[in-house]
Amino acid sequence: MAGLSLYCEAAGTGSDHDMEQSKRQWLEPIGRLAGVIAHDFNNLLTVILADLELAAFRTRDEDARGLLRRASEAAEMGVSFNKRLLALAGGRRFAPAVIKVNQHITDTWQVVERILSEDTRLQFHPGADVWPVKADPSELDGALLNLVANARDAINGSGEVTIATKNVQLTTAEAAGIGGAMPGDFVRISVADTGSGMPSEVATQAMEPFFTTKPAGAGSGLGLTSVGMTVARAGGFLVLDSIPGEGTTVSLYLPRTLEVAQDPDDGKDADLPFGDGQLILVVENDPLVREAVLQRLEVLGYAVLEAADGETALAFLEQGEPVDLVFSDVVMPGRLSGHGLALLLRRRFPGVGVLLTSGYASRMLPRRRRLMVRAELIAKPYSLQVLARAVRRALLAAGKAER
Numbered sequence: 534m535a536g537l538s539l540y541c542e543a544a545g546t547g548s549d550h551d552m553e554q555s556k557r558q559w560l561e562p563i564g565r566l567a568g569v570i571a572h573d574f575n576n577l578l579t580v581i582l583a584d585l586e587l588a589a590f591r592t593r594d595e596d597a598r599g600l601l602r603r604a605s606e607a608a609e610m611g612v613s614f615n616k617r618l619l620a621l622a623g624g625r626r627f628a629p630a631v632i633k634v635n636q637h638i639t640d641t642w643q644v645v646e647r648i649l650s651e652d653t654r655l656q657f658h659p660g661a662d663v664w665p666v667k668a669d670p671s672e673l674d675g676a677l678l679n680l681v682a683n684a685r686d687a688i689n690g691s692g693e694v695t696i697a698t699k700n701v702q703l704t705t706a707e708a709a710g711i712g713g714a715m716p717g718d719f720v721r722i723s724v725a726d727t728g729s730g731m732p733s734e735v736a737t738q739a740m741e742p743f744f745t746t747k748p749a750g751a752g753s754g755l756g757l758t759s760v761g762m763t764v765a766r767a768g769g770f771l772v773l774d775s776i777p778g779e780g781t782t783v784s785l786y787l788p789r790t791l792e793v794a795q796d797p798d799d800g801k802d803a804d805l806p807f808g809d810g811q812l813i814l815v816v817e818n819d820p821l822v823r824e825a826v827l828q829r830l831e832v833l834g835y836a837v838l839e840a841a842d843g844e845t846a847l848a849f850l851e852q853g854e855p856v857d858l859v860f861s862d863v864v865m866p867g868r869l870s871g872h873g874l875a876l877l878l879r880r881r882f883p884g885v886g887v888l889l890t891s892g893y894a895s896r897m898l899p900r901r902r903r904l905m906v907r908a909e910l911i912a913k914p915y916s917l918q919v920l921a922r923a924v925r926r927a928l929l930a931a932g933k934a935e936r
Contacts, residue, residue: 575892576822579914581608583825586917590832608914629667629767631792634698634720635659641674645681645696652691655681660699666720666787668767676760680724680783683757687728687781695725701786713770718789725782731775760785805918806925808834811933812854813924815839816846816861816874822913826860826920833921843869843877850882857933858924863891863910875908886931888923890915 582605589601638645638657646655677696684694701719708714757773760783764771768788775781813835817823820841827837838854840846842865850856859878863871875887892913911923928934 573892575913576819578608579892580821580825582914582916583829587828587832590917628669628671630670631665631667631790632670632673633665634663634722634787637670637673638677638696638698638722641677644674645677648678648682649685649694653685653688654691654693656693656695658695658697660697662700663698664700664718664720664789665792666767667790667792668787669763672763672766676763676785677722677724679757679760683783684724684726684728684781687726687730689729692727694727695723697721697723697725699723700789711770711772714786719769719786720789721784721786723782723784725780727780730777730779730781757783805833805921807921808924808928809934810834810836811857811928812836812838813858813860814846814849814854814856816841816843816859816865816871818842818862818865822862829917829920830860830924833917833924835924842867843871843874846874847877850878850885856882856885858886858888858927858931860888860890860924860927863889879907884931886927886933888927 585601585605585608589598589605592598592601638659642657649655681694681696688694699721701721703711703714703716703719705716708716761771764785764787769786772784772786773781774784808830813830815823815826815830815837817826817839818841823839823841827839830837838849838856840849843861844867846859846861847869859874861871861874865871869877871889871891875889878885878887887908889908889910890913891910909923909927911919915923925934929936
């Protein structure tokens with residue numbers, strides 16, 4: 534049987550407008566549920582990553598550091614999964630960056646390799662002088678992990694999974710032969726397996742949300758859907774080629790960018806910016822997350838004060854506590870959200886710095902009010918480096934630290 538090649542859009546493969554509209558309406562409540570799950574999961578990951586970082590910070594035993602590093606890498610895979618959940622929910626901001634494709638794949642190789650069995654060989658065939666692309670690095674990682682996991686599951690016994698990159702220049706005539714494609718310069722990232730392949734009736738449904746051929750509990754059916762969403766957000770398209778009995782190749786076509794990629798190591802090993810005893814009020818209702826944040830800030834050289842909600846935080850300030858910075862979660866119980874607290878602080882305590890964090894950046898807040906808040910927001914979970922730099926910026930903005 535001839536192989537099937539099809540173009541896949543972010544929401545599915547159908548071209549009928551009413552069908553696509555129905556799918557979007559059906560996905561809305563699922564997306565809201567995914568957002569709630571992602572928020573709670575991000576809180577757990579915040580605690581896990583914080584404790585792993587603090588343990589590594591305090592030990593000089595290299596064997597222990599190695600174990601902690603591997604545990605952190607596993608937790609980071611959970612972070613990547615959660616970002617895909619948030620993308621589905623529409624609650625994660627698309628954060629594109631210029632990516633050197635071959636270098637990026639090489640940097641994430643160990644993580645990708647770990648999801649394969651011992652009987653499956655993973656190969657990388659990098660193209661020569663591959664152009665940079667502009668996409669969300671975390672989403673691209675998630676897409677590759679999804680495709681490699683699908684390839685692994687398609688292989689019965691031993692087999693091979695091959696990741697390849699190549700520059701592709703599509704003429705108008707060539708683009709016309711690929712549904713939804715356009716002429717131009719693209720980088721093609723393909724993931725090919727030597728697995729069972731798919732018959733045409735299965736391949737045509739492969740991009741549909743929640744469609745899966747895996748047994749119950751073994752897959753959500755959202756993998757290829759999220760991959761398609763990633764490619765579409767980057768301005769590209771996806772092509773699936775499958776031959777029953779011979780294997781499947783999924784190719785991501787990402788537009789070439791003329792922007793210059795920054796060195797991904799810039800600032801990575803830079804010294805942490807430590808505090809000078811400034812008082813930071815941490816507002817967080819989850820006691821485990823709150824304790825993890827307090828410990829991190831103390832390690833960074835700050836004095837800390839804690840509150841479980843916005844009302845308690847305001848009471849501390851009204852009592853005259855010399856707070857330099859309020860670091861608050863956005864989603865909290867009570868009448869005050871993090872955004873509401875930030876607005877009140879701007880009006881009543883303009884000399885106090887504000888920094889916000891959230892495991893699910895809701896888009897329900899009106900844009901005008903977001904502009905009024907004027908506070909930086911960092912996404913959970915965050916590294917010690919990200920926290921240290923964000924706190925430093927917020928203190929500088931409030932005039933509470935020297936440059």
